[in-house]
Amino acid sequence: MFTEKNIDDLELLERIQQNESAALKILFERYFEPLCFFSYQILKSNELCEESVSDVFTNIWLKRKTINIKTNFRSYLYSAVKNQSINYLKQEKRYSQNTDSSNLHLIVSEQTADQSILQQNLEDKIDLLLKELPEKRGLIFRMNRVDGLSYKEIAEILSISVNTVQNQMVKAIKYIADQLPRIRKLF
Secondary structure: OOOOOOOHHHHHHHHHHHOOOHHHHHHHHHHHHHHHHHHHHHHHOOHHHHHHHHHHHHHHHHOOOOOOOOOOHHHHHHHHHHOOOOOOHHHHHOOOOOOOOOOOOOOOOOOHHHHHHHHHHHHHHHHHHHHHHOOOHHHHHHHHHOOOOOOHHHHHHOOOOOOHHHHHHHHHHHHHHHHOOHHHHHH
């Protein structure tokens, strides 16, 4: 048994394959929220996205002895959640047009209360601008800037070319920077 949260994903996967459920718990805690946000972009349902992500982790546990991941583990998770979410759409035939990206939070070091309020206002403005972007462009931006995925990982997950990801990021950043010139230096 172990409690270290700084263990890398591959070591945790190896421990899962050795029947260590604590390793699965660490991975679940590490990825649950960003994967739910990603799944929500497909399912538009909080309940279904949580169920979809939970199913992926359940499958990892059930198939722990035979699982063979050829890409990096994070890319594998995003691809698995994408596929599971699409399967839910097919099964449930549920499409909702409402989007809720209130969970978009930028990582910020310790700040004073005033800085925190200014940061929240900026995040809210960026969030509103992201809602104005075409859906896929906004998703690509969030996957890169919020979830920290590389262009290559995003391309693999969404089954598009790296150039398409790059072009969409350039357009998203340009749009946001044009709307909020004072934040141009952040990009």
